[in-house]
Amino acid sequence: MFPMPSAIKPTTIQIGEIVRHPVVMLGMVLLGGTLGALTPGSAPWLSALSTLYLSLIQMAAFPFVILAVYFGVQRLPSVPDAGKLLLRLVLMALLAMLLCTVIGALVAGLTSAGSHLSAAQVAELGKLALDSEPGFAMAMRGREAEVAAWNVSALVPDNLFGVLAYGPAPAVLVGVLCFGAAVAVQAPARANALGAIFEGIYRALESLVHRFNTLLPLAAFVLAGAATATAGMETILLLGGFLLAFLAAALLVCAMALGVICWRLKKAPWPVLLALREPITVCLFSPVATAAVPGFIQVMSGQLGFNRALVELCTPIAPVFLKAGEAMYFSMLAIFIANLYHHPLAAADVALICVLSWTAALWSVGIPGVKSLVLGTFVMASLGLPLEAVLPVFLLVEVLCEGPRNLLSLLISSALIALVADGLYINFGQVSEAWQPATLKLVFSRKQMMLFFVLASIALAGVFCAGVGFGLYAAS
Numbered sequence: 002m003f004p005m006p007s008a009i010k011p012t013t014i015q016i017g018e019i020v021r022h023p024v025v026m027l028g029m030v031l032l033g034g035t036l037g038a039l040t041p042g043s044a045p046w047l048s049a050l051s052t053l054y055l056s057l058i059q060m061a062a063f064p065f066v067i068l069a070v071y072f073g074v075q076r077l078p079s080v081p082d083a084g085k086l087l088l089r090l091v092l093m094a095l096l097a098m099l100l101c102t103v104i105g106a107l108v109a110g111l112t113s114a115g116s117h118l119s120a121a122q123v124a125e126l127g128k129l130a131l132d133s134e135p136g137f138a139m140a141m142r143g144r145e146a147e148v149a150a151w152n153v154s155a156l157v158p159d160n161l162f163g164v165l166a167y168g169p170a171p172a173v174l175v176g177v178l179c180f181g182a183a184v185a186v187q188a189p190a191r192a193n194a195l196g197a198i199f200e201g202i203y204r205a206l207e208s209l210v211h212r213f214n215t216l217l218p219l220a221a222f223v224l225a226g227a228a229t230a231t232a233g234m235e236t237i238l239l240l241g242g243f244l245l246a247f248l249a250a251a252l253l254v255c256a257m258a259l260g261v262i263c264w265r266l267k268k269a270p271w272p273v274l275l276a277l278r279e280p281i282t283v284c285l286f287s288p289v290a291t292a293a294v295p296g297f298i299q300v301m302s303g304q305l306g307f308n309r310a311l312v313e314l315c316t317p318i319a320p321v322f323l324k325a326g327e328a329m330y331f332s333m334l335a336i337f338i339a340n341l342y343h344h345p346l347a348a349a350d351v352a353l354i355c356v357l358s359w360t361a362a363l364w365s366v367g368i369p370g371v372k373s374l375v376l377g378t379f380v381m382a383s384l385g386l387p388l389e390a391v392l393p394v395f396l397l398v399e400v401l402c403e404g405p406r407n408l409l410s411l412l413i414s415s416a417l418i419a420l421v422a423d424g425l426y427i428n429f430g431q432v433s434e435a436w437q438p439a440t441l442k443l444v445f446s447r448k449q450m451m452l453f454f455v456l457a458s459i460a461l462a463g464v465f466c467a468g469v470g471f472g473l474y475a476a477s
Contacts, residue, residue, distance in 0.1 A: 011334060011471035022282075026218060026285075026286045027216060028223070029219070030221050030222070031321040032225075032231045033222035033223060033224065033226035034225040036226045036229075037225065037226035037231075038230070038233075038234045041230050041233065042231035043172065043230050044227060044231045046474060047226045047227035047230055048231065050223045051223050051224045054220045054223065055288065055289055058220075058292050059291070061209040061210045062210050062213075062289060062291035062292050062295075065206035065207060065209075065210055065294065065302065065420040066318075067173065067174070067317075068202060069316070069317045070174055070177045070181065071184075073181075073313035073315075073317075074177075074178060074182055074311060074314060075181060075196065075312065076186065076232045077185070077311075079313060086311070086421050089147065091423075093417050094323050094414070094417060097416075098107065098323070098325050098328045098363075099219060099328070099356075101254055101328045102331070102354075102356075102362075102383070105328070105336075105358075106332045106335075106336055106351050106355055109246050109333040109336035109340075110351070110387065112242065112246045113340060114243050114333065114337045115242070115340030115341040116341070117242050118242075119464055123341065125239065125307035126239050147362055168466070170459075183297060202319055203249075204469055210292060214287075217283060220286075224400075231397060232398050233397075233464065237398060243333065243337050244402070246337075247329070247402055247405065249331055250329055251326065251329065252405075253274050254325070254329070255408060257416075258412040258415065259273060260418075261420060264419075265420065265422065266306075266419070269464075273305070276304045277307060280299075280411070282295075283292075283296055284407050285405070288400060288407075291320065293411060294317050294334055294411075297312075297411055298313055298316055301316065301415055307419065308418075311418050311422070312418060315417075315418055319410045319411055319413070320407055320410045320411065324363065324365055324438055325406075326409040327401070327406060328361075328362035330402060331357075331361050334380070335354045335377070336351075336354070338381060339386060342387075344386060350384065354384070358380055360379075361380055374392070376394075377392070450458075
């Protein structure tokens with residue numbers, strides 16, 4: 002008698018985990034970038050598709066951020082010494098922004114960003130700057146300079162309903178903080194009905210953001226194609242040294258933030274990184290920082306166990322007020338321009354660049370999008386460097402730095418929460434309130450998987466042979 006073979010255990014594949022894997026996302030970005038480089042004429046319709054996606058995700062994510070801040074304020078009275086904690090968070094956030102400027106300047110100096118360009122490449126960069134049409138007017142003096150002027154209404158609203166309808170993000174969040182504080186001091190019986198209504202909306206928006214994030218691979222493909230088609234491969238290659246240096250500096254600071262979280266939790270880096278993998282992926286490949294906020298809230302409070310009140314209050318406002326990425330960007334931009342024009346920098350000049358970049362980053366609160374890049378002239382003016390000569394080119398590639406900048410803000414805010422949290426504010430028994438997605442599961446036997454791979458290999462071989470045959474026919 003021979004033993005009966007054991008039952009073949011089927012392989013379970015979750016589609017959601019595959020399509021949002023960082024490797025798949027990077028492949029989609031490379032494919033989209035290749036499409037944009039090969040078809041520059043596709044920039045208008047790719048930009049239209051990317052704008053449509055950004056509008057949809059912003060439609061769901063920004064109201065979710067508002068309600069997250071509201072519930073964070075409601076839960077804050079349960080945290081002992083909440084005022085002192087918030088003050089420590091603000092002070093450490095300012096120090097973190099200053100540290101980002103220093104790290105950015107050091108990385109730009111060590112990599113000699115800007116000095117690697119030859120005279121021909123500098124001339125080509127100037128030609129690209131002259132040929133580009135950014136669609137805005139800029140001047141160091143005169144009425145045009147008022148475009149980037151700081152306005153107190155960007156932070157302090159005078160009407161809650163008006164700012165919710167027409168106001169910028171900083172004013173909206175400040176208004177929500179004031180409204181949430183006013184509700185928090187009311188008797189619980191009076192606020193329960195309002196809280197129940199907001200809770201339902203909060204969960205619905207959380208579910209909607211997660212569902213929009215399932216389209217992120219396609220969105221990353223379209224966004225990368227639109228960026229390369231608009232900027233052109235020549236611009237990306239000329240500024241490749243700056244982009245790589247900025248990415249290296251951002252990854253260094255992100256690694257430091259993850260190290261702080263691991264140190265506070267007394268865990269190895271790999272489990273923490275696996276827990277944060279999905280929100281980090283969303284943050285890197287989506288230019289809308291608020292799209293990653295639900296994931297960070299769920300992981301930081303539900304899986305890593307940090308106090309939910311601190312997480313819900315600090316995580317949503319970090320991309321708006323914690324301008325660590327902008328501070329690093331301004332300092333690296335100044336070093337790049339100085340190297341480009343062979344302007345020698347002493348230690349005092351680098352220190353001045355760091356301070357001015359930190360100031361410009363604070364100034365950029367309330368100035369959305371690429372308009373904040375104009376504040377780089379504030380840093381350059383102290384060194385006598387003409388940023389206006391290459392600013393149109395940097396505006397074309399600025400979108401490529403949006404993901405790392407958003408990731409810096411969210412990871413640094415998570416690290417700051419970990420720093421102020423001691424044993425009193427870490428609750429590993431905390432019940433997660435996260436939305437649980439309905440995943441699509443495909444179950445295959447080993448025989449079916451082998452048949453799939455054989456058929457896929459035959460199809461790819463056929464496409465390859467057809468391409469070779471067409472190439473030989475065209476060559477003849």
